[in-house]
Each structure stands twice: as structure tokens, then as C-alpha cells.
Amino acid sequence: MNKYQVIIGMEVHVELKTNSKMFCGCKNDPFHAEKPNIYTCPVCLGLPGALPVANKRAIEWTVKLGLALGCKINLFSKFDRKHYFYPDLPKGYQISQYDLPFCYDGKVETSFGPVGITRVHLEEDTGKLIHQKVNGRDVSLIDFNRSSVPLIEIVTEPEIYSSAQAKEYAKKLRQIIRYLDISNCDMEKGGMRLEANISLQSHPKGVQIQTGHPKGVRLPNYKVELKNINSFRFLERGIEYEIERQKEILEAGKTPDQETRGFNAEKGITYSQRSKESAEDYRYFPDPDLPPIRFDDKWFGEIKSSVPELLDEVFSRWEKDYKVDRKIVELLFETTEEAKKLDEIFSNLSNQKLPIDKFINTIVNKKLTINLFDKNAEEIINIYKKSVQVDDVSDEDLKKIITKVVSLNPKAVGDLKAGKVQSINFLVGQVMCKAKKKIEFSRLVRLIQSSIK
Amino acid sequence: MLNKSIKELSELLNKKEISSVDLVKETYSQIEKLDQKLHSFITVKDKNIALKEAEGKDKNRKSDSLIIYGLPFAIKDAYVTKDLRTTAGSIILNDYHSPYNATVVEKLAKAGGILIGKNNMDNWGHGASNENTNYEVPHNPWDMERITGGSSGGSAVAVATRMTPFAIGEDTGGSIRNPSSMCNISGLKVTYGRVSRYGAIAYASSLDTVGPMAKSVEDLSYLLEIMAGHDDYDATSSRLPVEKYSKYLSGSIKGKIIGLPKEFFGEGLDPEIKKTVLTAIKVFEKLGAKIIEVSLPHFVYGVSIYYLIALSETSSNLGRYDSFRFGDKRDLFSNESTRRILLGTYALSAGYADKLYKKAQKLRTILIQEYEEALKICDVLLSPVTPSLPSKIGEMISDPLKNLLEDLYTGTVNLVGAPALVIPAGFSEKNLPIGLQIVGKKFSEGELFQFGYLYQQETDWHKRLPTILKNEK
Known part of the structure; x- marks a missing residue:
């Protein structure tokens, strides 16, 4: 019996397909841009003096998704600044949502049991770094076409208990999002990105957790973040690999490192990307450039009726x-x-x-x-x-053709008699061909079989 | 000519008694004559380009052209401009050219104003003396050894010395009011949201305001009519309709109530300033206003709240100056800016945010309520602008705490978001200008103009010319 239970929580990022970007009027179409940095302006480039203005439709779509996932909605919400330095983040902070996400407390049903949705929030995507050789030199280039594209993050409770459930959850989430017609969820291009937080827990007295995390049961004291997975299959394989890897470490009496890992599809293994021993400090605070969002009855009613x-x-x-x-x-x-x-x-x-x-x-x-x-x-x-539609042919006429076909194909008839059922397909085909008509398949089978008895 | 009011200039231009070319010429002659000593500008537009623009204005002038049509103007270097570089007073942006114009620049240009240059300032707005500029420190035209106040010091000097009929400053904690007071001009800190901030290089986004600086309240009122209004590019700009502010330049304040917050007249206030402001109050009494004392008990925490919030925000706003795509390296941030960024970063950090940033936000709410309460009883509040007279250059830059305390009476107004008008109210024994501040309810700029205008009808402080101009004559 398996001594360990895998516990998985997922974070999924999805780019919305609004016409314009999240905080400016630039075209939101990073995947079809002819050239890098053509869909940019002072706002999404983070230039001095530029200010964000929130995309109303992106907000509505986030709430719409939340409602479709059975979430509660924060009728008073806001955007916050999340600070970190990275070259693809032009302002030095990402506009995101911290303590008042638009949606919280929903669920997605899977055949293994329900998966609780902790929150659904709206933020902006970053630019894209491209590492390549230019004139023989290794350089990093930045494309800001993706900068400030509306991005939804859907976070689950640690309530997924197998790789198969993780895969089913993610697929179902994509199906729901596409059904709402708010994102193409193009996994290959990064329009939908999967992350799984994976850890193993030894069973208390060998009891297997089936559904729902029992309250009061403490989660393992570590978690491994499997990041930037761009296919459901890789998600499943990556989790499987992690289960085995972590099991070995635990068996050896050690604790797996708290870290971010990537998945190498060619080798089918996960690899360490970044240690996460200490929690990062993003210095969140409400973005003073964006007034808080209040959904009044009218607006909320409109969104509700759009679901x-x-x-x-x-x-x-x-x-x-x-x-x-x-x-x-x-x-x-x-x-x-x-x-x-x-x-x-x-x-x-x-x-x-x-x-x-x-x-x-x-x-x-x-x-x-x-x-x-x-x-x-x-x-x-x-x-x-x-x-x-089938053509109107009499049994008489058909029988005539069948007799002819049977006499011309003694081998097929023999095979059929000997129990080779596939031969009937060939004979039916021959009859239809000769009759130059569309005839119901089962009818022909019946007639052929009675004629060779 | 540049000593005349905006209205007078406009009338003379309409009557073709003067031309925009004449005005621009005079502007440049003043700059050439004085600015090597005063350093009010960081960048001045090529004179020939400005003259060409002026020729165009003279040619295209119509009878219904707006009041600033054909007038030269200057702006604080905190506003991005396509034509001229934008430094924010920092060497980091020494060669920075913006691909777009700030909304206020667009509005003034559309109204026919001719931008002639960008004024000196403390870098990123970090300062109350203008000594924290990476360019030459500007000098106070009333006493060349003294500071101009800041951070919009350059703009105040340019207006005071008649290098420009008016200028646009930026006020986060007193940056328009403090130098206006120290250089003897009139300046307005608008209600937060009244004028678009788009294109204003952010110091502290929830406090930054864009306002006019000019020779008189009358001029300010005309300017605000042009500058104010909702902007699709600034989500915090108000949709309230823009009033015709100049219609407030009449009437009476008889029976109106002026509140004197007692905390504003307490410890730390220079006795000469106190005396001057209390004398000014007599003028308002003569105009029929009633004076009462009010109290803002949480005012004592005002400077702490102000700096915790302003510096938290600035630590975030300046993150983009990482020199990846534009600007120079981060180690070129001045000591004062580095100090402010570090303090702000600390105040937002996990484990400290609750005690610092979040607590400050809670106290900000209390302060807002106290102001609202006081302004329920009174029509306006009246107070000094700064606790001290302009100090000698070098004194304040070496005493960062004193620099911070200069915002004592002004910073809380930004926390509240209320409008505040500063007007000249007298002089010290050493002939240093002293202003007074009138704070109103949100979006009551018109009422402030009325108070200020009537005061300026009774007094001539605002007409006095700085020593450096008198010496010339």
C-alpha cells in the first residue's frame, strides 16, 4: 500500500482576449503581432508620468468567470501593486490584486471530487524576454507586446490528490473559460499557464484521503512549485515525476527543498529553477493610481445576467x-x-x-x-x-446483385463462413458498388448472410 | 510688460498694442539677464523656436482666442514634454526625452500658451528647499543667499522675477505653496483629482497635484479654468464639471467663517511668520469674515503620516528608473532620494507595514474626518505656509529632518485632498516674503479665489517686486 498521499494546489494564469490591454488602449494581440514592441504606449512601457486606467470589460469577464465557478464576489475591490525587479516588468511592480480579489470561494467538480477555488483575481501580464544571439553576442531582448495584457489567476485549495485529478481540473477549467468565450487559452503560446504546488504527506495510520482536506490536518511543511507547464500531459507527467522524486527523499528521512521547478519534456523530468526558502516580500499596497472598484446593483446585475x-x-x-x-x-x-x-x-x-x-x-x-x-x-x-438517406431498392433487386457478388468472390464468402467477420464489410461494399445506391448497412448484412446460408 | 496680469496682457494682445513676439522677447531677455544667477530653469527652449511659435500666434489670433493665447509660460520639470527633455531635477533623467506630452502641457498648448522652458526642482519632488536638485541650486530673488523653497522652487523664481507671466508647479506636500510663499507669489494646490496628473512624473501618486503659480489670485483663477477637468488618461481625475472660476473674483465674504486651527500656530512656528499671519487675519475681519479657533487633534501626527505614505509611494514609483531602457544608473539617486526610497521600502516591508504604512493609512482617514468636521463649522481654514523663513542655502540640505518639517502645515492638506491657496501676506524684518495659506473644502477652489482675490484688493504684498528686480532699475 502506498505510504504517501500527494497534495496539490494549482495556480492557473489565463490571458483574456479583450480588444485592448488591461490598463491602456493598446491592442491586445501579442501572439499575432508582426513585430516585437508594436503594441505599446507610455502606459504599458512604464514610461515616466504614465498612468493606468482599468479595462472595464476585463473586470466584468473576471467576475463572470468567478460566477461560473460558483465564487462569491467582492462587491468592493481594488488593485494593488506587487513589487519585484525583473527586466520584463517595466514599472518595477505588477498591478495585481492582493487582499480583495474580485472572486473567492468557488469550486470545480471533477470525477475524483470537487476542487475548491480559493480566489480568482485580475492582474496584468509582463513583457516577454527573448534570449538569443545577435551578431555573435548572447543578448536578452524584451518584447512588450504582451506587457499589460489582462491576466486572470485562478488559485485552488490544496485539494487535488492525484496527477489525473490535476489534469482533469485543468482541462475542465479551460473548457469553462472557453465556453465563456473570454480567452482562447492557447497553451502552446502561453495564453494559459499551469502551475502546481506539490507535496507529499504520509498517511496518518495509512488512511487515504479521498476528497476534501480534513480540517485541522496540517499540510506538509514544504511544497515544490512546478511552474510554466504548457500542456496537460506535461502537467500529469511532471506531477508523477515529482511524486516519485519526493518519495525517495522522504524515504531517506529528509525533507524536499522548498523550491520552484520546471519540467523538461524531452527528458521527462523536473529540474530546480529557484530556491524559495524564504517568502518573497512583494510590498503590496493599494495602487493609488486606480480608484477602488464598487459594483453597484445595476452593474453587478448586468454581469450576472451575462453569465x-x-x-x-x-x-x-x-x-x-x-x-x-x-x-x-x-x-x-x-x-x-x-x-x-x-x-x-x-x-x-x-x-x-x-x-x-x-x-x-x-x-x-x-x-x-x-x-x-x-x-x-x-x-x-x-x-x-x-x-x-437510403435509396429505395427492393429486396428482389438486391438479392439478384448479391447472388452475382457471392459467385464472383468465393474467397471472401469462404472466409466469412469460416468465421472471418470482417469479410462482410468487403461484400457489402461490393454490393453497394454494383447497385450504385446508398443502402442501409445492416439491411445488406442481413441479406448477404441469409443468401449464403 | 510681464508685470501685467494675464487678463491685461490678453487685452493688449487683442488690441494689438503688444504682440506675442514682444512678450517672448521680454521673457528671454529676463532669463538671459537673471537666470545665470538665479537658476530657475533646467532647460530653456531655443529662443528662435519660441519666437517662431509667437509669430504664428500673432498671425492666428482671433477675437475669441482663449485668455492665455500667445502668452509664454514655464513648467516645473516634473512634466514630460515632447519638445524639451524632462529631468525631474535628477541627473538620472538628464537626457530623457518623452515620446508624449503631459495632459496639462497639451491643454495649455491647445489654449495657445507658448512653452518656453522647464523649471528647476528638487529631484523627484524630494525636498522643500530646492537644494536637492542635481542642477544648479536656485536662489531666492529676495535674498540671493537664501533658498527658494521647494520643490517647485524654479517656477516660483521664474514668476517672481517676471521671466514668465505664469508657471505650472506640482504639489505633493507643499511643493507649490512653500516656494510661492518664500518668493512672494500666489500659488494654488488644487483638490486631488481636479487637474489630470497624466504626464506628471510621480512622487507620491495619492498626494501629487498639478497647480498654477502666478502673480495674483486673479491669474490663478483664469489658469485653473484651462487646466482643470476630467482626463481619460487619469483614472483619479474627477468628472465634476469645471467651474468658471473667474466669476468668483467679486462679491463679498461677509459673514463667512474662517477657522484658525490652533495646532498650526503652536510650537515651532517662527514668531515673525505668526505675527504676519495674525495681522493678515485683520484684513479678512475688515472684509466681514468671522474668525474662530478650531482644533485638529491628530494634526500632531500629520508629518509622520504624510511621510510614511509619501515615501512608501515614492519607493514604488521610482522603481521604474532602473536604467534598463532609459535614464542613467540607480547609484545616481541623490542622498535625499535614496533616504526617502529606503524609508518607504521599509515602511511597506512585511513585518513593518502594519506598524508603519497601514497605520499611517488609518490615521490618514482620521485626519480626513477631522478636516471635514472643521470645514463643516468653517468656510475655510487659515494658517501659515511654512514654520520658518527661507533659510540660507546649505543649512537645510545638511539637516534632513528640518527639511521634512517644512511641510508641517502643508503636507496634511495633501493627505486630505483639499485645495489650498497661498498668497503673499507680508515681509519679515529682513525683507523675506511671508505667505498665508487658505484651505477649503474639496472642489471649492472658486471660494478660495474669492477670499484670496478680495484680500489682494485690500493689500499690495503680491505686487512687491523682489530685491533683484529693484536693484536693476
Whole structure:
């Protein structure tokens, strides 16, 4: 039996896809910029005299996400300055939120149990450092296109108990964010960045913690921060590696170092980046350039009503009404708009007494290649109906063709008789080819089998 | 000519009795004549460029041109400008050229003002004597051996010696008021949020204000009409409509109540200043105002609260001067600025923030309430500006604590966010100027102008010319 229980808390950063940046009017599109430093101004470059002005939409979207995660909302909130020196941070501080995040105390359901959301707050992204050789010299270049892009941070409780749960949580979070249509969550480019705080706890008398951290149980006296993970698979592998690594250290009677580690995907290992023995002092204080934010009833009401039917609810409704499997249907869409479209299609199919699971299978298995979201529901259903329509052929005519096919393919018939079931596919194909018609597959199987008995 | 008021100049320009070119010429001749001794400017615009601008103004002048159309002006070097370098009085920004103009610069330029140069200041606003500049220390035109006050010392000198009809200063804890008082000019610290701070190099963001400095209250009122208003680039700028302040330049203050906060007249106040301010009060009494004594019990903590907050903020604001992308190395920060950055960093640090920064914020709230209470009873509060007369150059820079205490009567007003007007009120035995301060409710600049204007109708202190100008004549 496993002597240790892994305890994981996650921090996820997501860039919002607002038109403009968080505190200035610059275009927010760092991934498609033709050149470095073209989407910049005195504000996001931190030039003398420049002042930030908060992006209202980014604030609304943060609250919207919070509501979708079941969070409570701080109706009085503010921005704080978080100080540290780094060349990609032009002001010497990052505008973030400290003790009054917009959202707190929510949760995300996973198949392993719920994961508590500690807080969701809004901040600004930093510039990007690029280390390369220029004229034979190693140099570090800074691109400020990303500087001050709105960035949401979602922090969980230390309530994740396996790498698989961590992966499921992160995937589900991305699904929810995309559903709200507030971020593309492009992992490869850094539009969504994962961090996991990992530590191992020996079981009190071998009791395995299943869900929810029992109150009063002390967390391990160390944690290892696994940072800048840009894929779900790497997250899972990185955590697995850490579990083994930390186990070895604990087995040897030592405590793993408190540190930040990165994941080397090629070698499949984690490596030390920075020691974090002492807590950093960010000297947070309220940013005097930005007045506190008060949500009055009207504004808060508007944001509330912008939150769509929650994704979990959509899936359970579809399952109940249309017997649709979440795992399959979730492959079909991302955003709220797209979900609404599917709703329309499903209800139309249902009215016409057409099987919805078949429709979904047809689309998912690409038997029918169609964009579900650029036509109206009726058109889509017509195209679908046409694609599955069978031609009218009599059993008489079919039997004639089957007799011919059977006589021309003695080997396939022999194989079939000998129990090689796949041969039926070949024979069906031959019959359809000869008939030059679209005929229901099961009908042909039945006819062929009866003819060779 | 530059001795005339903004209104008079505007009228003469409209009547074409004088031209902008004449004014700009006179401006430069004053600067050339005096500034090698006084050092009120860090950077002066190329004269030919300024003259060309003036020619353009003369040509394009219309009957409905704004009151400052075609007038030269100077600004404290804390405001970024595209045309001229911006140093904030620090060698670190010696070669810094901003890609944009501060909002106040844009507004004045749009109204037709001609920027002629950037005034000397304590670096980053860190000082009350202007000795903490990395450029030549400016001299007080009333006594060349003495300080100008600070941090907007250069602007005060330029106005006092008629190098410019008006200037724009910046006030975080007294930086407009203190040199205005020491150089015998009129200066306004506006309500926080009344004028956009965009493009003002930040000293302490929750206290910084942008205000006019001029020869008279009348001039100030016209300037504020142009400078004030909401700015999309400053989230802390107010959306309250801008008043026509010049309409307050009449009427009466009969029956209005002036409060004298007793703590402002206590220990540490120079007896000559005390006497002068108390004499000035008689003028207001004569104008019909009622004088009462009020108390601001937490005022004794004012300087501590002010510095804990100002220095915390400045330690954050100056973090960007890391020389990565612009400016010179950090070790060029002056001793005074280094001291302030270190104190502020300390006050915000874990383990100390609760006792220092956060406690100061709580006391700030109490102080705000006390001011509000006092201003419920009174229309305005009246007080001295500085506790001491302009000291000899070199005295204060070697006594940092004394430098900090110069903000005793002014700093708390910034904590509260209220407006305060400073006007000349008399002279010491050694003929050093003494001003007085009138503090009002938030956004009551108009009322302050009324008090100040009526006082200046009764007195001529503000018309007195500094010794250096008299000697010339």
C-alpha cells in the first residue's frame, strides 16, 4: 500500500482576449503581432508620468468567470501593486490584486471530487524576454507586446490528490473559460499557464484521503512549485515525476527543498529553477493610481445576467433530454454561442424524431464533414438527413446483385463462413458498388448472410 | 510688460498694442539677464523656436482666442514634454526625452500658451528647499543667499522675477505653496483629482497635484479654468464639471467663517511668520469674515503620516528608473532620494507595514474626518505656509529632518485632498516674503479665489517686486 498521499494546489494564469490591454488602449494581440514592441504606449512601457486606467470589460469577464465557478464576489475591490525587479516588468511592480480579489470561494467538480477555488483575481501580464544571439553576442531582448495584457489567476485549495485529478481540473477549467468565450487559452503560446504546488504527506495510520482536506490536518511543511507547464500531459507527467522524486527523499528521512521547478519534456523530468526558502516580500499596497472598484446593483446585475447556463448544467440537461454522452458531445463545441446552436439543432432533431446520438456520432466520426456553426439549424439538419438517406431498392433487386457478388468472390464468402467477420464489410461494399445506391448497412448484412446460408 | 496680469496682457494682445513676439522677447531677455544667477530653469527652449511659435500666434489670433493665447509660460520639470527633455531635477533623467506630452502641457498648448522652458526642482519632488536638485541650486530673488523653497522652487523664481507671466508647479506636500510663499507669489494646490496628473512624473501618486503659480489670485483663477477637468488618461481625475472660476473674483465674504486651527500656530512656528499671519487675519475681519479657533487633534501626527505614505509611494514609483531602457544608473539617486526610497521600502516591508504604512493609512482617514468636521463649522481654514523663513542655502540640505518639517502645515492638506491657496501676506524684518495659506473644502477652489482675490484688493504684498528686480532699475 502506498505510504504517501500527494497534495496539490494549482495556480492557473489565463490571458483574456479583450480588444485592448488591461490598463491602456493598446491592442491586445501579442501572439499575432508582426513585430516585437508594436503594441505599446507610455502606459504599458512604464514610461515616466504614465498612468493606468482599468479595462472595464476585463473586470466584468473576471467576475463572470468567478460566477461560473460558483465564487462569491467582492462587491468592493481594488488593485494593488506587487513589487519585484525583473527586466520584463517595466514599472518595477505588477498591478495585481492582493487582499480583495474580485472572486473567492468557488469550486470545480471533477470525477475524483470537487476542487475548491480559493480566489480568482485580475492582474496584468509582463513583457516577454527573448534570449538569443545577435551578431555573435548572447543578448536578452524584451518584447512588450504582451506587457499589460489582462491576466486572470485562478488559485485552488490544496485539494487535488492525484496527477489525473490535476489534469482533469485543468482541462475542465479551460473548457469553462472557453465556453465563456473570454480567452482562447492557447497553451502552446502561453495564453494559459499551469502551475502546481506539490507535496507529499504520509498517511496518518495509512488512511487515504479521498476528497476534501480534513480540517485541522496540517499540510506538509514544504511544497515544490512546478511552474510554466504548457500542456496537460506535461502537467500529469511532471506531477508523477515529482511524486516519485519526493518519495525517495522522504524515504531517506529528509525533507524536499522548498523550491520552484520546471519540467523538461524531452527528458521527462523536473529540474530546480529557484530556491524559495524564504517568502518573497512583494510590498503590496493599494495602487493609488486606480480608484477602488464598487459594483453597484445595476452593474453587478448586468454581469450576472451575462453569465450563461453553466456548462455542467448544459451537459446534464442534454443527457436527460437527449441521452447525449458528455464525453462525446463536448468534442463538438467550445463557446456559449456554439452550445446554444447545438441546443437548437438537438431540439429540431428531437422534434423530427431523428436520433440525436446518431447525429453526434456522424459528426464526431467525421462521416459527415460540416461546420455546425456557420449555417442555421434547419440547413444543417437537411444536409445531415440527405447524408444518411437510403435509396429505395427492393429486396428482389438486391438479392439478384448479391447472388452475382457471392459467385464472383468465393474467397471472401469462404472466409466469412469460416468465421472471418470482417469479410462482410468487403461484400457489402461490393454490393453497394454494383447497385450504385446508398443502402442501409445492416439491411445488406442481413441479406448477404441469409443468401449464403 | 510681464508685470501685467494675464487678463491685461490678453487685452493688449487683442488690441494689438503688444504682440506675442514682444512678450517672448521680454521673457528671454529676463532669463538671459537673471537666470545665470538665479537658476530657475533646467532647460530653456531655443529662443528662435519660441519666437517662431509667437509669430504664428500673432498671425492666428482671433477675437475669441482663449485668455492665455500667445502668452509664454514655464513648467516645473516634473512634466514630460515632447519638445524639451524632462529631468525631474535628477541627473538620472538628464537626457530623457518623452515620446508624449503631459495632459496639462497639451491643454495649455491647445489654449495657445507658448512653452518656453522647464523649471528647476528638487529631484523627484524630494525636498522643500530646492537644494536637492542635481542642477544648479536656485536662489531666492529676495535674498540671493537664501533658498527658494521647494520643490517647485524654479517656477516660483521664474514668476517672481517676471521671466514668465505664469508657471505650472506640482504639489505633493507643499511643493507649490512653500516656494510661492518664500518668493512672494500666489500659488494654488488644487483638490486631488481636479487637474489630470497624466504626464506628471510621480512622487507620491495619492498626494501629487498639478497647480498654477502666478502673480495674483486673479491669474490663478483664469489658469485653473484651462487646466482643470476630467482626463481619460487619469483614472483619479474627477468628472465634476469645471467651474468658471473667474466669476468668483467679486462679491463679498461677509459673514463667512474662517477657522484658525490652533495646532498650526503652536510650537515651532517662527514668531515673525505668526505675527504676519495674525495681522493678515485683520484684513479678512475688515472684509466681514468671522474668525474662530478650531482644533485638529491628530494634526500632531500629520508629518509622520504624510511621510510614511509619501515615501512608501515614492519607493514604488521610482522603481521604474532602473536604467534598463532609459535614464542613467540607480547609484545616481541623490542622498535625499535614496533616504526617502529606503524609508518607504521599509515602511511597506512585511513585518513593518502594519506598524508603519497601514497605520499611517488609518490615521490618514482620521485626519480626513477631522478636516471635514472643521470645514463643516468653517468656510475655510487659515494658517501659515511654512514654520520658518527661507533659510540660507546649505543649512537645510545638511539637516534632513528640518527639511521634512517644512511641510508641517502643508503636507496634511495633501493627505486630505483639499485645495489650498497661498498668497503673499507680508515681509519679515529682513525683507523675506511671508505667505498665508487658505484651505477649503474639496472642489471649492472658486471660494478660495474669492477670499484670496478680495484680500489682494485690500493689500499690495503680491505686487512687491523682489530685491533683484529693484536693484536693476
